[in-house]
Every structure is written in structure tokens, then in C-alpha cells.
Amino acid sequence: MAKSQAVMRQPNKINARVRINTFWKSIFFLSTLFGLFVLAILIYRVVADGMAWLDLSFLTSRLSTDPNTAGISGAILGTLWVMLVVIPVTLIVGVGTAIYLEMYAKKGFMKSIIETNIANLAGVPSIVYGLLGLTVFVRLMAFGNVVLAGGLTLSLLVLPILVVSAQEALRAVPGYLEEASYGMGATKWQTIRRIILPAAIPSILTGAILAMSRAIGETAPLTVLGIPALLIPLPGGLFDTFTALPMQIYYWTLDSSLVAEYANLAAATIIVLLVILFILNSIAIFIRNKYQQSY
Amino acid sequence: MTSHSKKENNAVSVSEMIAQNKQKKSFHNFNEKSIPVFLFLLASITILTTIGILYTLISEAIHFFMEVPILDFFTGTELKPLSQDPQFGILPLLNGTLISSIIAILVAGPIGLMSAIYLSEYASDKVRRVLKPLLEVLAGIPTIVYGFFAFTFVTPIIRAIWPQVEATNILSPGLVMGVMIIPMIASLSEDAMSSVPNRIREGSLAMGTTRLETTFKVVIPAALSGIIASFVLAISRAIGETMIVTIASGSSKNFTFDLTQSMQTMTAYIVEVSGGEAPAGSTLHYSLYAVALTLFAFTLIMNLLAKYVSRKFREEY
Known part of the structure; x- marks a missing residue:
């Protein structure tokens, strides 16, 4: 019941x-x-x-204390110069490290040390990289707060991202391609250069672009390096002082309590920054979809 | 005559080919031996970075601790680096850092976890494929943009509701930082929950439970290590976050628990002092490294803890 x-x-x-x-x-x-x-x-x-x-004259004029005529040509140029350092440095060091870890390093102490180290580096706050850059590049090597110092600091910061994604890209190349290449009598380096790298390059590029977009938006390390937002001459080389888009946003936001229009300038600069990031990410997604090879 | 010359020609080219081959081989041999060495040197740059970070932080912090006793540093509640009688107590900074991180995790924890539950347990494949990348856009936005948002939008709204709140306060950056780390918790927790095998879920559902009951009594317990790890990583991220708190929380060094007031975090202190052109060799300059070393230690411990939790307590199926 x-x-x-x-x-x-x-x-x-x-x-x-x-x-x-x-x-x-x-x-x-x-x-x-x-x-x-x-x-x-x-x-x-x-x-x-x-x-x-946001109009053409905002993109092409120089910095000014008058909000109506101020522009961000210096910040755009500075960001481009920094990327000119970051892109080759991270690509060479990052892909080189990944090739070493995936193709040459024997399983064991050294490999696990390097891999654990990279995983931990990825978790270090970006501002700590700023202090490293300030101490080593700006002061010890006496570059000063120039493009090269900023670029190298940002390169170290995004290196772990690129290494991990390049490792994944190399690992995704099927083993039979490698075996076939050895079977034809190719040496190890020939195999890597002619078979494995070409097959992995689309994924490596995707990772590289994501690392770039991280570097472009990064502000904290640059504030520590003492990157100014003053009326400085436009950068024309690796040893020139520079400012960058995020630094410009930072200073205008801080000063917006003094001059209200600075908030609008900061917002306009943010639009430029976000559009750049959006384009970069779209390219990354495009490459991934277009060259995604199914073996 | 022609055949003879041809023969000779052949003979020459064969011996040449052998010589060429030898040259090529030695070139390849050189390549095969030197390239791994070169690549190893590149790989060791990452090790050098770590050594560089540790060396600069520790060697400069030692200078600081020779002038300020280590105990005073870690127990001092007064931070007056610029006064006549400078005081270097880190507690105000630790306090600001912890309070902003706690606010952030109070926002991001529940929302991130509930998003993860929706994406992993309820959403169809189609919906998930749209929502997850959109959510991850939040993680790709530069932190300076969040700083701008906190300072020019969130703070004025909070002040309209709660007038005592100051123009720079710890509450607004804490909340915005919470939004920033939502995707981190959502994404990592979702990964942990998705990796719980379906047969366990189906076993539970077949016993007549609802999805909700299955989620809370079966899936979450099974994925708990991954979920906790995602929380720890998110807190570590919040502790190391710089620009949002620098812009929106100001530089007051008061030791207070009042959320309406400005509080400085460790990261914001580093920005302020290094931007202020502290003369090299001064105690003020060395204090940068002592604070950075503390920050580094905190985040490192959190990251190692996350790794330990997700390894040690992982349920194996």
C-alpha cells in the first residue's frame, strides 16, 4: 500500500x-x-x-595637448616599430625552441626542465617582465627606453605562447611523413626543413599572430620601462624613443579627469587598437581554416 | 673519336661528382651536428629568462632588505615611501591586492562556473560553437581597455548608486577584473567537465535524475580538481593584473578595508614608483624589486598549486 x-x-x-x-x-x-x-x-x-x-587627421597627426588637433601617428608608428622587433625575435626563438623540444631533445631531465619552465613563465605577471626589461635592457645593456628594449621585453613576454603553439603544430604533423622522408635517405635536418616545417607552418603562423596580438595590447611592461607619451620625435629606428597605442590610451585615460576630451581621445585610440586586434585574429582564423590539412 | 672524348668526359664528371658528393656530405654532416646545438641555444633563452627574472628580483631585493628589515617589510602597515621618515610596510599593498582579487573571484567564480555548466551540460553543439568563442573574446581584450571601462563607465555608475564611493576606489576595478577572468574560469572548467565521460552522465540520467542533479551530484564532483584549478589560476591572474587597478584604484597607500576608498595593489605600486623615476640606488628604487619578488612568489605559488590540485586530485576513468 x-x-x-x-x-x-x-x-x-x-x-x-x-x-x-x-x-x-x-x-x-x-x-x-x-x-x-x-x-x-x-x-x-x-x-x-x-x-x-576618429577620423583621418586623428590617425595622421602628431600628439598635442589640444584635444582637437591631437593625433596618434606617433603611437601607431611606435607600435609598428616594436612589432618589427617582436615578430622576428619571437618567431626565430619560439620556433627554434619548439623544434628543439619536439625533434631533438631526448625525453628526460633537460626536456622536462625546459617545458616546466616555459609553463611557469606563461604565468608570470607581465609587470615582472617589465622590471626584467628595465634592469637588463634599459639599464644593464644601456639601451635606454627605446624601441629595441620595448620590443625585446615584449618578445620574452609572449615567447611561451608561441613555443607552446608551435610545439602543438609540430606534433600534429603525422609521423609517417617523417618516416617516409628518412626512408628516402634524407637527413634529420633536411626532413625538418623540407617536410615537417612546411606542413606545420599554417598552425605556427596562427599561434604567432595570437602572440603578436597579445604583445600589441600589452601595457604594464611598457609603463615600467618608462615609455613616455610626450611630444617626442617620431621613431625612425631601433634606438629611438617611442610611444605605443596602449601607452597613449593609458595616459589619456589618466588625464581624462583634468581634460574631459582626453577620455574621447582614449576611446578613439581604443577603437583603433581593437580594430587592429580584430583584423589580426581574423587573419589567424582564416589561415587556420584555409590550410587546416587533414592527413 | 667522339666516343673516346665522351668517355673521358664521363670519367671526369664521375670523379667530380664523387668529390662534390663528399663536399656535400661534409656540409650536411656539419649541418646535422651544428643545428641541434644552435636550436638548443635558442631553447635555453627561455631558461635564461627565468634566471634573469630571479636574479634581478633577488639581487636588488637583497639591497632593499639590507636597509629595511625583512620582518618590518612583511608586517608593516604603513607605506610612506616618499616621506621624510620613509616607511616600507607591504601590508597595505597586499591588502589592496587581496581585496581586489577577492571581489574579482566573487564575480567570476559563480558566473564563470555557471557558464561552464551551461556550455558543457546544457548547450547543444551548435550553440556552444557560437557562444564559447564569443566568450573568449573577453579574454582577448587588452587590460588597458578594461581599465578605461572601469574608470570612465563603471565607477561613475557605482557613484551614482552609492555616493560615498570615491573617484578612485577598489570596488570598480575589482568588479571589472571579475568580468575579465570569467572566460578563464568558464573555459577551463568547461574543459574539465567535458572530459567527464558520457557513460557516467548517462548512467546517472538513466537512474531518473534530471540534468541539474546529474550536474551537481555526478559531473561536478568528478571534475572538481579541474574546476578548483581554474579558480586558482584565475586568482593568480587577478593578483598579477596591473592596468585595471592602476587606472581605477588610484595610489592611496592606506591600510583599510573600506571598499569605497582607493587602495593600491602591488602591481600598481610598481607602475607608480618605476614611472616616477626613482633614483637608481635609492631605497625607493630597491623597494620595487622587493614588492615584485613578493608578487612573483604569490603568483608562482598559485600556479604550482593549480597544477598540483589538477594532477593530484584528478579522477581517472
């Missing part, structure tokens, strides 16, 4: 439990949307604040 009552009651209980489930499902869904909601507000605010100030 009791048993059948329990069975009779079950449908109700199940209904309640299903209702609770549906209720929480919508809560979970809403909290997923919350992040996207904030993202939308953020982008809306930046565009609303900055779009009116």
Missing part, C-alpha cells in the same frame, strides 16, 4: 524536479550571456565615446 502511494506521488515530485531543472537551465544560460552583455556594453561605450573623434 505504502509502495503504491510512493509510486503515485512520484509524477508530482518529478514535475517539481523538472521545473527546478528548467529554472536553473535559464539561470545558467543568463550567466553565460552576462559576459557577452558586458562585452557589448564595453564596445558600445567605447564606440559612442570615440567614434566622433
Whole structure:
């Protein structure tokens, strides 16, 4: 009797439990949307604040204390110069390290030390890299706060990202390609240079672009290096002082409590920065989709 | 006559070919031996980076601790680096760092975990393929942009609701930092939950449980190590975050628990002092490295803890 009552009651209980489930499902869904909601507000605010100030003369004029004539040509040029250091340095060191780890290093002490070390480096706060750059590149090697010092500091910062993604790219090349190459009498380096690297290059490029976009948006290490946002001459070489897009945003945001228009200038610069990042990421996704080879 | 010359020609070219081959071989041999060495040198740059970080931080911090006793540094509640009688106590900075990180994790923890549950347990493949990359856009936005957002948008809103809040305060950057680390928790927790095998989920559902019950009683316990690791990593990220707190929380060095006030974090102190052209060799300059060393130690411990938790307590299936 009791048993059948329990069975009779079950449908109700199940209904309640299903209702609770549906209720929480919508809560979970809403909290997923919350992040996207904030993202939308953020982008809306930046565009609303900055779009009116963003025109060709803003991109091509020099920095000025007058908000109406101030432009970011110096910051854009500075960011380009820094990337001119970061791209070759990270590509050569990052891909070289990845090749060493995947193709040459024997499993054991050395390999595990290097890999653990890279994993830990990826977790070091970016500002600590700034202090490393300040001590080693700016002061010890006496470069001063120039393009080369900023570029090398940012290179060290994004190196772990590139090494890990290049390692994954190399690992994804199927072993039979390598074996076939050895079978034809090729040496190890010939195999790496002619078979493995070409097959892995699309994925390596994707990782490299993601590392670049991290470097372009990075501000903290540059503040420590003492990168100015003053009326300095436009950079024309590796040993010139420079400013960069994120530094420009930083100074204008800080000074927006003094001159309200600086907030608009900061927002306009953020639009430029986000558009650059968006283009870079689109290229990365394009390369990944286009050259994704299925062996 | 022609055949003879041809023969000779052949003979020459064969001996030449042998010579060429030898040359080529020695070139290849040289390549095969030298390239691994070169690549090893490149790989050792990452090791040198670590050594460089440790060496600069420790060697300069030692100078600092020769002038300021280590105990005073870690127990001092007063930080007045610029006054006539400078005080270097790190507690105000530790306090600011911990409070902003706690606010961040209070925002990102629940929302990130619930997002992970939705993406892993409820969303269809199609929905997940759209939502997850969109959520990860949040992680790709430079922190300076979040700083701008906190300072020019979130702070004014908070002040409109709660007028006592100052123009620079710890609450607003804490909240924005929380939004910034949502994708980190969501993504890593989702990975942990997705790797729980389906047969366990189906076993539970077949017993008549709802998805919610399965999630909380089966999937989350099984993925707990990964979820905790994601929280620890997110906190470590918040501790090391610089630009949001530098811009939106100001540089007050008061030792307070009042969320409406400006508080300085370790990272913001480093920005302030290094930007202020502290004369090399001064105690102020060396204090940078002592604070950075503390910051480095904190994040390193958190990262190692995350790795330990996810390894040690992983459920194997």
C-alpha cells in the first residue's frame, strides 16, 4: 500500500524536479550571456565615446595637448616599430625552441626542465617582465627606453605562447611523413626543413599572430620601462624613443579627469587598437581554416 | 673519336661528382651536428629568462632588505615611501591586492562556473560553437581597455548608486577584473567537465535524475580538481593584473578595508614608483624589486598549486 502511494506521488515530485531543472537551465544560460552583455556594453561605450573623434587627421597627426588637433601617428608608428622587433625575435626563438623540444631533445631531465619552465613563465605577471626589461635592457645593456628594449621585453613576454603553439603544430604533423622522408635517405635536418616545417607552418603562423596580438595590447611592461607619451620625435629606428597605442590610451585615460576630451581621445585610440586586434585574429582564423590539412 | 672524348668526359664528371658528393656530405654532416646545438641555444633563452627574472628580483631585493628589515617589510602597515621618515610596510599593498582579487573571484567564480555548466551540460553543439568563442573574446581584450571601462563607465555608475564611493576606489576595478577572468574560469572548467565521460552522465540520467542533479551530484564532483584549478589560476591572474587597478584604484597607500576608498595593489605600486623615476640606488628604487619578488612568489605559488590540485586530485576513468 505504502509502495503504491510512493509510486503515485512520484509524477508530482518529478514535475517539481523538472521545473527546478528548467529554472536553473535559464539561470545558467543568463550567466553565460552576462559576459557577452558586458562585452557589448564595453564596445558600445567605447564606440559612442570615440567614434566622433576618429577620423583621418586623428590617425595622421602628431600628439598635442589640444584635444582637437591631437593625433596618434606617433603611437601607431611606435607600435609598428616594436612589432618589427617582436615578430622576428619571437618567431626565430619560439620556433627554434619548439623544434628543439619536439625533434631533438631526448625525453628526460633537460626536456622536462625546459617545458616546466616555459609553463611557469606563461604565468608570470607581465609587470615582472617589465622590471626584467628595465634592469637588463634599459639599464644593464644601456639601451635606454627605446624601441629595441620595448620590443625585446615584449618578445620574452609572449615567447611561451608561441613555443607552446608551435610545439602543438609540430606534433600534429603525422609521423609517417617523417618516416617516409628518412626512408628516402634524407637527413634529420633536411626532413625538418623540407617536410615537417612546411606542413606545420599554417598552425605556427596562427599561434604567432595570437602572440603578436597579445604583445600589441600589452601595457604594464611598457609603463615600467618608462615609455613616455610626450611630444617626442617620431621613431625612425631601433634606438629611438617611442610611444605605443596602449601607452597613449593609458595616459589619456589618466588625464581624462583634468581634460574631459582626453577620455574621447582614449576611446578613439581604443577603437583603433581593437580594430587592429580584430583584423589580426581574423587573419589567424582564416589561415587556420584555409590550410587546416587533414592527413 | 667522339666516343673516346665522351668517355673521358664521363670519367671526369664521375670523379667530380664523387668529390662534390663528399663536399656535400661534409656540409650536411656539419649541418646535422651544428643545428641541434644552435636550436638548443635558442631553447635555453627561455631558461635564461627565468634566471634573469630571479636574479634581478633577488639581487636588488637583497639591497632593499639590507636597509629595511625583512620582518618590518612583511608586517608593516604603513607605506610612506616618499616621506621624510620613509616607511616600507607591504601590508597595505597586499591588502589592496587581496581585496581586489577577492571581489574579482566573487564575480567570476559563480558566473564563470555557471557558464561552464551551461556550455558543457546544457548547450547543444551548435550553440556552444557560437557562444564559447564569443566568450573568449573577453579574454582577448587588452587590460588597458578594461581599465578605461572601469574608470570612465563603471565607477561613475557605482557613484551614482552609492555616493560615498570615491573617484578612485577598489570596488570598480575589482568588479571589472571579475568580468575579465570569467572566460578563464568558464573555459577551463568547461574543459574539465567535458572530459567527464558520457557513460557516467548517462548512467546517472538513466537512474531518473534530471540534468541539474546529474550536474551537481555526478559531473561536478568528478571534475572538481579541474574546476578548483581554474579558480586558482584565475586568482593568480587577478593578483598579477596591473592596468585595471592602476587606472581605477588610484595610489592611496592606506591600510583599510573600506571598499569605497582607493587602495593600491602591488602591481600598481610598481607602475607608480618605476614611472616616477626613482633614483637608481635609492631605497625607493630597491623597494620595487622587493614588492615584485613578493608578487612573483604569490603568483608562482598559485600556479604550482593549480597544477598540483589538477594532477593530484584528478579522477581517472
